[in-house]
Amino acid sequence: MLPEHKQILVVDDEPNLRRVLSAQLERDGYDVHTAEDGEQALGILKEHHIDLVITDLRMPRLDGMExxxxxxxxxxxxxxxxxxxxGTVDNAVEALKTGAFDYLTKPFDQVEVRTIVAKALRTRDLSATEASRPFHEIPTEGARYGIIGQSPSILDLYAVLDRVADTPTTVLITGESGTGKELVARALHESSSRHDKSFIKVNCAAIPKDLMESELFGxxxxxxxxxxGSKPGRFELASGGTLFLDEIGSIPVEMQVKLLRALQESEFERVGGVRTIRxxxxxxxxxxxDLKKEIAQGGFREDLYYRLNVVPIRLPSLRERxxxxxxxxxxxxxKFNTRLKKDIDGVEPAALARLTGYPWPGNIRELENVIERAVLFCxxxxxxxxxxxxxxxxAAPPAFPLGFSESALSSTPFPPPSAEASSSSPSDGLKEQVKAAMSRLERELIVRALEQTSGNVTHAARLLKISRKGLQLKMKELGLREPGDRGEV
Ligand SMILES: Nc1ncnc2c1ncn2[C@@H]1O[C@H](COP(=O)(O)OP(=O)(O)OP(=O)(O)O)[C@@H](O)[C@H]1O
Ligand SMILES: [Mg+2]
Structure with a gap:
């Protein structure tokens, strides 16, 4: 069942900011209340059930901290x-210490607003249901079409799916192994008006070359x-629905001609048949x-490629997102809590850091397997x-969300930082979130300072008004490498 709309209270004395922020939140499906200052906000909090407050710090009458x-x-x-x-980070630090969930910097970045709001609401959901029911359901924020993600590349993917899902257009999905190609193909079918007809999958790599034609065309x-006897092929079985040709790169060249004709004319004959089937x-x-490369090597027909590549969807590797x-x-x-009857409700920060820093050559499938195993053994x-x-x-802990690229800061494996020893007691979700937000803030500050000083740690320390030693310790704690360690230059 869908939850009712979440209620968000936006507090700011600047009407323009209230308007812009409310408009975005409403577009994202939330109900928004607004207040001009802290006093008014408290009045609303007493009268309504509010799920999240977003407030400015400096306001007349009663300010954000109060x-x-x-x-x-x-x-x-x-x-x-x-x-x-x-640039007024001191205030943010104080707010986080007092228990603010996170902070947003003006001017707003839409994606950041969306991410933080979703995270805050999810945490609230979890703490509200923790006692009676551990989380079973897929989070609705951060997932559309059954595809999980909030990174810019996944938001782009949602936008493409919105456009093409309910059209008859041919789509070519490319991406490394385990990036979700089949998931996206099914999502396209499920959200089209063909969803009550068949979704027929053909794994072209698994069908012997000389059976391919009869498999496809009957x-x-x-x-x-x-x-x-006679037998219909996959094209006929998919009639009215969707045919998913997986591993299309391994379809033999002779078959490619026949496939092209079937696609162009929407008709074909069964093997040994004379009747034309539409x-x-x-x-x-x-x-x-890489089909382009196969074309160059003569393994794939260019005309078929263009016929298939009407709408290309390239799925990013997990490293890229x-x-x-x-x-x-x-x-x-x-997912595995439910399946394995477990009740795990969090990940130790050091473990999450490694999970985020590992390059995942097998992409989401590999991540899924690692978590299944971990849940089982935990x-x-x-x-x-x-x-x-x-x-x-x-794996080296990641160095984002930062201006630096990940590889610039973490090219060599870093010795496991002290985080391992630090978090033994499972503290509640909110505290963890606050801690995470604090580290994010510290990272951001450090990276910004390093950027401004072109990587000079001494100068960066001076900017941050801490000692060089203190900065180095902090960087180590956060898993940030000194720019000098890069092994380049
Ligand atoms: N964005 C996502 N959100 C949730 N689960 C995902 C996502 N992407 C992939 N998965 C899951 O990861 C696994 C691998 O996905 P899928 O089989 O679609 O990958 P693939 O690209 O077809 O891989 P291959 O090239 O190896 O066939 C599946 O269990 C799928 O449900
Ligand atoms: Mg697949």
Missing amino acids: LLRRAQKLDAELPVVMITAH YERGAFTGAV VDVRLIAATNS ASDIPLLVSHFIQ DGDELHLSDLPAEVRG
């Missing part, structure tokens, strides 16, 4: 997100030795090989570093 304190007295689990002006009695089929193809990893981890923990209510396979445990 609102935060009083709101917590009314409802200890209510997440409060602070709005801070760019055969008539006596077409070849052993053809005692079908209405939506075709989706997928491949993890590592910011989605925490969300995916939580999704898979829930004895407590939190996944620990020791529940992860050795190759993941050895």
Whole structure:
């Protein structure tokens, strides 16, 4: 069942900001209340059920910090997100220490607003249901079409799916192994008006070369030795629905001509048949090989490629959207909690850092398998570093969300930082979130300072008004490498 709309209270004395923020939140499907200052906000909090407060810090009458304190007295689990002006980080730090969930910097970045709001609401949901029911359901925020993600590349994917899902257009899905090609193909079918007809999948790599034609187009009695009856092929079975040709790169060249004709004319004959059969089929193809290269080498026909590539969808590798990893981890923990009758409700920060930093050559499938195994082996209510396979445990913690590219800061494996020893007691979700937001803030500050000083640690320390030694310690703690360690230059 869909939950009713979440109620968000936006507090700011600037009418323009209230308007812009409310408009975005409403577009995202939330109900928005607004207040001009802390006093008014408290009045609303007493009268309405509010799920999340987003408030400015500086306001007349009652300011953001005071609102935060009083709101917590009314409802200890209510997440409060602070709005801070760019560059006024001291305030953000104080707010986080007082218990703010997170902070947003002006001017707003739409994606950041969306991510933080979704995260805050999810945490609230979890703390509200924790006692009676651990999380079983797939989070609705951060998932559309059954596809989990909030990174820019996945938001782009949603936008493409919105456009093409309910059309008869041919789609070519490319991406490394395990990136979700089949998931996307099924999502396209499920959200089209063909969803009550068949979705027929053909794995072109698994069908022997000389059976391919009869598999796709069917055969008539006596077409070849052993053809005692007649049989429809996959094209006919998919009639009215969707035909998914997986691993299209391994289809033999001779078959490509026949496939092209079937696609262009929507008609074909069964093997050994004379009757022309017409079908209405939506075709989706997928491949993890580089078809352009195969064309150059003569393994794939260019005309077929262009016929298939009407709408190309390239799925990013998990490395390219590592910011989605925490969300995916939580999704898979829930999935395997249910399946394996476990009750795990979190991941130790050090373990999450490795999961986010590991390069995932097998992409989401590999992540899914790692979490399944970890959930199975986990004895407590939190996944620990020791529940992860050795190759993941050895991964360098990531260096984002940052201006630096990940590789610039973490090209060599970093010795496991002290985080391992630090978090033994499973503290509640909100505290974890606050801790995470604090580290995010520290990282951001450090990286910004390093960027401004072109990587000079001494100068960066001076900017941050801390000692060089202190900065180095902090960087180590956060898993940030000194720019000098890069091994380049
Ligand atoms: N964004 C996602 N959200 C949730 N689950 C996902 C997502 N992407 C992939 N998965 C899951 O990961 C697994 C692998 O996905 P899928 O089989 O679609 O990958 P693929 O690209 O077809 O891989 P291959 O090239 O190896 O066939 C599946 O269990 C799928 O449900
Ligand atoms: Mg597949």
